[in-house]
Amino acid sequence: xxxxxxxxxxxxxxxxxxxxxxxxxxxxxxxxxxxxxxxxxxxxxxxxxxxxxxxxxxxxxxxxxxxxxxxxxxxxxxxxxxxxxxxxxxxxxxxxxxxxxxxxxxxxxxxxxxxxxxxxxxxxxxxxxxxxxxxxxxxxxxxxxxxxxxxxxxxxxxxxxxxxxxxxxxxxxxxxxxxxxxxxxxxxxxxxxxxxxxxxxxxxxxxxxxxxxxxxxxxxxxxxxxxxxxxxxxxxxxxxxxxxxxxxxxxxxxxxxxxxxxxxxxxxxxxxxxxxxxxxxxxxxxxxxxxxxxxxxxxxxxxxxxxxxxxxxxxxxxxxxxxxxxxxxxxxxxxxxxxxxxxxxxxxxxxxxxxxxxxxxxxxxxxxxxxxxxxxxxxxxxxxxxxxxxxxxx
Numbered sequence: 001x002x003x004x005x006x007x008x009x010x011x012x013x014x015x016x017x018x019x020x021x022x023x024x025x026x027x028x029x030x031x032x033x034x035x036x037x038x039x040x041x042x043x044x045x046x047x048x049x050x051x052x053x054x055x056x057x058x059x060x061x062x063x064x065x066x067x068x069x070x071x072x073x074x075x076x077x078x079x080x081x082x083x084x085x086x087x088x089x090x091x092x093x094x095x096x097x098x099x100x101x102x103x104x105x106x107x108x109x110x111x112x113x114x115x116x117x118x119x120x121x122x123x124x125x126x127x128x129x130x131x132x133x134x135x136x137x138x139x140x141x142x143x144x145x146x147x148x149x150x151x152x153x154x155x156x157x158x159x160x161x162x163x164x165x166x167x168x169x170x171x172x173x174x175x176x177x178x179x180x181x182x183x184x185x186x187x188x189x190x191x192x193x194x195x196x197x198x199x200x201x202x203x204x205x206x207x208x209x210x211x212x213x214x215x216x217x218x219x220x221x222x223x224x225x226x227x228x229x230x231x232x233x234x235x236x237x238x239x240x241x242x243x244x245x246x247x248x249x250x251x252x253x254x255x256x257x258x259x260x261x262x263x264x265x266x267x268x269x270x271x272x273x274x275x276x277x278x279x280x281x282x283x284x285x286x287x288x289x290x291x292x293x294x295x296x297x298x299x300x301x302x303x304x305x306x307x308x309x310x311x312x313x314x315x316x317x318x319x320x321x322x323x324x325x326x327x328x329x330x331x332x333x334x335x336x337x338x339x340x341x342x343x344x345x346x347x348x349x350x351x352x353x354x355x356x357x358x359x360x361x362x363x364x365x366x367x368x369x370x371x372x373x374x375x376x377x378x379x380x381x382x383x384x385x386x387x388x389x390x391x392x393x394x
Contacts, residue, residue, distance in 0.1 A: 001049050002168075003160045010157055014038060014046045017053070018151040020140035026062040026093065027054060028140060031080060033072035040083060047087045055242055062093040064136065068144070070100045070129065085120050095124045096135060098145070159219065163243050166212050169204050170250045176202045177257040181264055200268075206258045213251045220244050274340070274348065280333055281359050284326050288366045292326070295319045296369055302380035306388060309381040316377055320370055330363045 003010055013032065020028040029050065031043070051059075065084060069077040077097055084092060127135070132145050141147025180200060220243055299316060303309035337356045341349065 009042045013153045014043045018142050020149050022064040028064050030066045032068040035071050062091040065095045068098045092122045097126050099126050169209050177261045181260045217247045285362045288362050306384040313377045
């Protein structure tokens, strides 16, 4: 059962664990009855939730239940006391019914509890609020009963909501991260990538969950003591002490799995970047060895006149312009590969160097052919110019 599900009921403060303890170190469960009619169903739900919080070791020490009947009717108090045997475990050792100043019929109340004593399985005493200290130390009683124990119900409830939300989110996140991380360790690279693509992003932000956990842990670990300034005495409740190791364990597991997840992301990003570079390299190589080379093969003539040579030279400049765009891509790719080589893992070095070498070989070879063609056309143009001058001089 989660607090968020029964939040409206818990806000009514039909019962609470203040953190106080009896002389046997058993927890004190308080049921503050009020003038309005108390719903037994809602009280039962509240008790079920509260009693699910303490550890089994803590429950074994037993409970002392304080039923505050000062603002309630006797028949309501009686109903609550009788229902405790069905709701509260057998570890209940004592029920203190705080009576009002205008006491109920003593004969009726005494007879009722005396008659039910064996069936109840725990002792029930009627006591005035100012006499509770006979059974419980003042430092373990809240201010409602003249004690010094500080208890803020909404503060406690807010902590429970944060704790349960963190527990739920972190547990779910751990399962997701473990699935992603373990999936990245199995099968071929293609199978790993396909598995990661199907469910790669966690449903919640790990950074936010970790931050919530750290803030919660800090809140649970707060300590305030009596000081020279007469500050309020405060000590953590058992459920807060119990929550601390749970939160710390979840945080440790989250950090471990999140670190692995970040490494998986880094490797995946690197693999994606490498694949993109491979794809771009092949695009450059395929164009230079395909359409680029075909353009040079079809432009083999040198022209039989100055005009023809100039036309071929203009066509060659257009071919060079197209090649320049791919050479610019080559320069960019070469820089990316160089950066990866400087920061890359050893397993990627061979593949990266092979890509770099392949790209450089193709680009240099094509650039050499372009230069040769340009020089040839320039020589042809100069030849035709000289030939024309000689022809005019004859």
